[in-house]
Amino acid sequence: xxxxxxxxxxxxxxxxxxxxxxxxxxxxxxxxxxxxxxxxxxxxxxxxxxxxxxxxxxxxxxxxxxxxxxxxxxxxxxxxxxxxxxxxxxxxxxxxxxxxxxxxxxxxxxxxxxxxxxxxxxxxxxxxxxxxxxxxxxxxxxxxxxxxxxxxxxxxxxxxxxxxxxxxxxxxxxxxx
Amino acid sequence: xxxxxxxxxxxxxxxxxxxxxxxxxxxxxxxxxxxxxxxxxxxxxxxxxxxxxxxxxxxxxxxxxxxxxxxxxxxxxxxxxxxxxxxxxxxxxxxxxxxxxxxxxxxxxxxxxxxxxxxxxxxxxxxxxxxxxxxxxxxxxxxxxxxxxxxxxxxxxxxxxxxxxxxxxxxxxxxxxxxxxxxxxxxxxxxxxxxxxxxxxxxxxxxxxxxxxxxxxxxxxxxxxxxxxxxxxxxxxxxxxxxxxxxxxxxxxxxxxxxxxxxxxxxxxxxxxxxxxxxxxxxxxxxxxxxxxxxxxxxxxxxxxxxxxxxxxxxxxxxxxxxxxxxxxxxxxxxxxxxxxxxxxxxxxxxxxxxxxxxxxxxxxxxxxxxxxxxxxxxxxxxxxxxxxxxxxxxxxxxxxxxxxxxxxxxxxxxxxxxxxxxxxxxxxxxxxxxxxxxxxxxxxxxxxxxxxxxxxx
Numbered sequence: 001x002x003x004x005x006x007x008x009x010x011x012x013x014x015x016x017x018x019x020x021x022x023x024x025x026x027x028x029x030x031x032x033x034x035x036x037x038x039x040x041x042x043x044x045x046x047x048x049x050x051x052x053x054x055x056x057x058x059x060x061x062x063x064x065x066x067x068x069x070x071x072x073x074x075x076x077x078x079x080x081x082x083x084x085x086x087x088x089x090x091x092x093x094x095x096x097x098x099x100x101x102x103x104x105x106x107x108x109x110x111x112x113x114x115x116x117x118x119x120x121x122x123x124x125x126x127x128x129x130x131x132x133x134x135x136x137x138x139x140x141x142x143x144x145x146x147x148x149x150x151x152x153x154x155x156x157x158x159x160x161x162x163x164x165x166x167x168x169x170x171x172x173x174x175x176x177x
Numbered sequence: 178x179x180x181x182x183x184x185x186x187x188x189x190x191x192x193x194x195x196x197x198x199x200x201x202x203x204x205x206x207x208x209x210x211x212x213x214x215x216x217x218x219x220x221x222x223x224x225x226x227x228x229x230x231x232x233x234x235x236x237x238x239x240x241x242x243x244x245x246x247x248x249x250x251x252x253x254x255x256x257x258x259x260x261x262x263x264x265x266x267x268x269x270x271x272x273x274x275x276x277x278x279x280x281x282x283x284x285x286x287x288x289x290x291x292x293x294x295x296x297x298x299x300x301x302x303x304x305x306x307x308x309x310x311x312x313x314x315x316x317x318x319x320x321x322x323x324x325x326x327x328x329x330x331x332x333x334x335x336x337x338x339x340x341x342x343x344x345x346x347x348x349x350x351x352x353x354x355x356x357x358x359x360x361x362x363x364x365x366x367x368x369x370x371x372x373x374x375x376x377x378x379x380x381x382x383x384x385x386x387x388x389x390x391x392x393x394x395x396x397x398x399x400x401x402x403x404x405x406x407x408x409x410x411x412x413x414x415x416x417x418x419x420x421x422x423x424x425x426x427x428x429x430x431x432x433x434x435x436x437x438x439x440x441x442x443x444x445x446x447x448x449x450x451x452x453x454x455x456x457x458x459x460x461x462x463x464x465x466x467x468x469x470x471x472x473x474x475x476x477x478x479x480x481x482x483x484x485x486x487x488x489x490x491x492x493x494x495x496x497x498x499x500x501x502x503x504x505x506x507x508x509x510x511x512x513x514x515x516x517x518x519x520x521x522x523x524x525x526x527x528x529x530x531x532x533x534x535x536x537x538x539x540x541x542x543x544x545x546x547x548x549x550x551x552x553x554x555x556x557x558x559x560x561x562x563x564x565x566x567x568x569x570x571x572x573x574x575x576x577x578x579x580x581x582x583x584x585x586x587x588x589x590x591x592x593x594x595x596x597x598x599x600x601x602x603x604x605x606x607x608x609x610x611x612x613x614x615x616x617x618x619x620x621x622x623x624x625x626x627x628x629x630x631x632x633x634x635x
Contacts, residue, residue: 041384041386041387041388042386042387043384043385043386043387044385044387044390045194045362045385045614045617046358046390046614046615046617046618047390047391047393047394047614047618048387048390051387051390052387052391055387057387057388057391059395060391060392060395062392062395062396062399063395063399066399066403070403080319081330084319084327084330085327085330088327089325089326089327091329093329093331094331096331100331103330103331104330106333106336106339106340106410106414106417107330107335107336107339109406109410110336110339110340110343110407110410111339111343113343113347113403113404113406113407113410114342114343114346114347116399116403117343117346117347117350117351117400117403117404118346118347118350120396120399120400121350121353121354121396121400123396124354124392124393124396125381127392128386128388128389128392128393130357130381130382130383130389131381131382132377132378132379132381132382133377133378133381133382134374134377134378135374135377136364136377136380136382138361138365138384139384141365141366142365143365143384143385144358144361144362144364144365144383144385145194145195145198145362145365145366146193146194146195146198
């Protein structure tokens with residue numbers, strides 16, 4: 001039963017399909033992919049499992065970046081302390097050797113974690129283009145509450161609401177606009 | 178055949194997604210109740226007293242404290258270690274329990290993480306004012322300077338600076354990454370006004386796009402993975418402030434694991450103290466159930482028993498080592514002039530944790546509330562015993578002396594406790610105390626669980 005509540009035309013480049021649960025949304029996405037529609041985005045109130053695979057989202061490389069930045073942190077911290085105590089200002093402390101590697105380990109570890117943590121946090125914001133915006137307008141206010149939204153590209157007018165309603169016949173849709 | 182009993186649902190009632198949003202946001206969108214005003218007045222008043230004592234310390238110098246040449250560290254370092262320890266539960270809940278896929282953490286991680294951040298801020302205050310000249314704090318950071326001198330990277334005190342600042346930064350990032358989707362929920366619930374603008378700003382224009390969620394999840398799990406060794410390292414390094422010295426009672430290799438267990442022990446106790454009140458006051462009993470409390474109590478049993486074992490090991494090693502200084506230091510704790518503190522520590526920490534083996538106590542909110550406070554009193558005294566009893570009778574009997582805190586020092590302890598509570602009270606008015614998106618992601622399973630439980634019952 002296609003429940004097209006709102007069928008007002010708009011000048012947006014996409015059609016918004018709203019669902020009230022993840023089940024019908026996943027069904028709809030499968031149907032849309034079968035009929036070769038272009039899905040621009042899927043917005044949900046929480047991470048829906050299986051969606052990554054369905055939309056063939058490639059696994060993020062944020063951990064790889066974090067790994068290398070972590071290594072950079074480790075090398076720079078250890079290198080810096082070595083340089084300080086062997087080149088810049090060699091100082092005998094408690095009769096220990098200048099290059100007292102074991103006592104450099106705690107700070108090396110902390111700086112590693114700091115670099116990896118900060119870089120992954122920043123990478124997430126940058127890759128997802130998340131930035132503070134006072135006048136941000138979401139596609140729909142209910143997405144962060146209880147609505148699951150699929151944005152389908154109009155594909156230069158080839159795809160319209162009627163066509164989608166046909167494709168998705170039998171799936172419980174809350175709104176289509 | 179053995180069938181494991183069905184566990185109780187983590188979210189009570191047959192809730193919809195909308196119910197979860199509304200119930201968690203309700204305390205934020207409505208006007209605060211009279212208990213909130215009473216609480217903030219009380220803790221705010223005490224905070225002013227504490228702030229004045231901080232001012233007085235800086236104005237007059239640390240001569241206003243009870244420290245002397247023999248006992249150079251006392252209540253301030255005690256409270257510093259205590260706060261750092263309390264902070265550990267937050268990271269334990271959000272990082273380690275995430276890696277272990279413990280779903281019950283979803284309703285307590287947000288507030289526990291906030292508690293971590295506030296506790297670390299309270300802790301950081303102490304080394305700062307302990308310097309006597311807080312304006313020179315920057316000397317501890319290795320920056321190129323005209324004296325051409327670097328900080329001593331061999332010193333655990335410098336390790337501490339790195340450990341605690343990293344800990345704070347990474348915890349803040351972890352907490353905020355988790356908050357972004359929930360701030361977006363709050364933004365979308367508000368219609369207009371300055372509040373909406375602020376939350377729009379803070380939500381980083383979060384849309385809930387599948388790609389964003391994918392990155393969000395990966396980042397969260399990776400941050401958890403690096404925060405796990407981090408949380409274990411921080412209190413280990415704090416313990417090395419003591420363990421790397423040669424003072425009897427401090428110079429032991431048991432300190433790092435013993436301190437970490439103690440930290441998680443007192444941290445969970447503080448989470449319980451706060452949440453038992455908050456769930457009632459904020460109507461969140463469906464999300465923070467008695468089963469949550471019981472789970473946390475089980476962690477108290479585990480960590481409390483490790484702490485108890487460490488106390489026994491310390492005594493055993495003092496005897497077994499055959500070192501007369503060690504032997505004296507430990508016996509001085511047990512029956513010296515500060516024996517009262519030692520026995521408060523023993524009774525509060527070992528006693529209260531062991532009582533929790535009884536299911537009736539473990540599932541009683543009142544008993545848990547009282548025991549959680551007892552644990553934190555005990556853990557404060559643990560650090561006091563370690564620091565003061567080891568220092569006050571050192572190698573040179575002519576310099577033996579007693580230490581007595583002054584009113585300024587009491588003010589600092591009460592002050593940070595009230596800063597902590599004031600900031601927590603403000604936090605629960607500004608951000609959702611429970612992670613809304615994470616609760617929604619387990620809602621279906623819990624609903625099914627509740628249904629099955631119901632069917633079985635009939």
